Amino acid sequence: MAQMNSLNDGYNALVIGASGGIGSAIAQALEADPRCGGVHRLSRRDNPGFDLLDETSIADAAQRIGSQVGGLDLIFNATGALTIEGIGPEKALKAIDAEAMLRQFELNAVGPALLLKYFAPMLPRDRRGIFGSLSARVGSIGDNHLGGWISYRAAKAAQNQIVRTAAIEIARTRPLAVVAALHPGTVDTGLSVGYRGNHPAVPASESAANLLAVLDALPPERTGGFFAYDGSVIEW
Numbered sequence: 001m002a003q004m005n006s007l008n009d010g011y012n013a014l015v016i017g018a019s020g021g022i023g024s025a026i027a028q029a030l031e032a033d034p035r036c037g038g039v040h041r042l043s044r045r046d047n048p049g050f051d052l053l054d055e056t057s058i059a060d061a062a063q064r065i066g067s068q069v070g071g072l073d074l075i076f077n078a079t080g081a082l083t084i085e086g087i088g089p090e091k092a093l094k095a096i097d098a099e100a101m102l103r104q105f106e107l108n109a110v111g112p113a114l115l116l117k118y119f120a121p122m123l124p125r126d127r128r129g130i131f132g133s134l135s136a137r138v139g140s141i142g143d144n145h146l147g148g149w150i151s152y153r154a155a156k157a158a159q160n161q162i163v164r165t166a167a168i169e170i171a172r173t174r175p176l177a178v179v180a181a182l183h184p185g186t187v188d189t190g191l192s193v194g195y196r197g198n199h200p201a202v203p204a205s206e207s208a209a210n211l212l213a214v215l216d217a218l219p220p221e222r223t224g225g226f227f228a229y230d231g232s233v234i235e236w
């Protein structure tokens with residue numbers, strides 16, 4: 001069972017994208033942690049009006065949750081998409097579509113930036129707090145040996161830069177905070193169906209337990225990093 005030993009007893013958690021494969025497994029794991037004081041689930045599916053493409057809806061959700069809990073010790077962003085409005089990842093340059101590329105950036109890069117803008121201020125100033133955001137290994141520029149998936153890769157690379165930059169700013173007022181970009185592995189969810197190839201996929205519950213263990217073990221000195229589900233550092 002996942003147990004967040006590094007957070008205060010009774011810690012408050014928020015899972016954004018809690019309707020998704022990995023997000024729901026993260027929320028379930030936290031709800032099963034006896035040290036957890038409460039898990040707030042936020043999603044487009046279950047909170048009508050909430051949409052990462054609508055900044056006002058994010059601000060409204062943050063205000064509502066902030067007025068209910070005061071502060072959040074753990075914020076986990078599990079939103080994102082590989083296929084948007086029926087358009088999947090490109091295999092080659094000739095398949096680039098400007099509108100589809102912008103939608104990738106809107107959801108996988110601007111979306112997490114807005115979540116950091118509105119939710120990171122709820123992290124504690126005087127004790128440990130964690131903001132984990134689901135990126136993807138394919139967002140690594142240095143690790144790109146296969147090509148393809150240009151828009152999704154680029155949007156996740158942008159998210160990584162946003163997480164890194166946010167971590168530096170957040171550390172000025174919250175020196176004990178950990179802000180991290182995460183690769184969950186190849187996980188058996190709706191997102192990866194049809195794209196896994198020969199890659200074995202792990203159940204979302206296994207990925208969630210791994211990701212929470214990675215976040216639990218990260219000291220504040222390692223804030224702003226990009227980590228895989230096994231705790232290894234992924235090159236930018």
Ligand SMILES: NC(=O)c1ccc[n+]([C@@H]2O[C@H](COP(=O)([O-])OP(=O)(O)OC[C@H]3O[C@@H](n4cnc5c(N)ncnc54)[C@H](OP(=O)(O)O)[C@@H]3O)[C@@H](O)[C@H]2O)c1
Pocket residue numbers: 016017018019020021022023043044045046050051052053078079080081082107134135136137183184185186187188189190191192
């Ligand atoms: N699965 C994998 O193998 C894998 C590998 C690498 C990285 N990742 C990353 O992990 C994250 C979660 O993936 P998953 O496999 O759990 O996918 P998933 O099951 O499809 O879940 C995606 C989540 O994102 C939410 N979402 C999508 N568009 C949204 C929008 N416009 N506004 C608000 N929420 C929105 C969905 O909400 P609704 O329920 O409302 O649609 C859902 O909660 C993604 O960022 C993905 O890139 C996954």
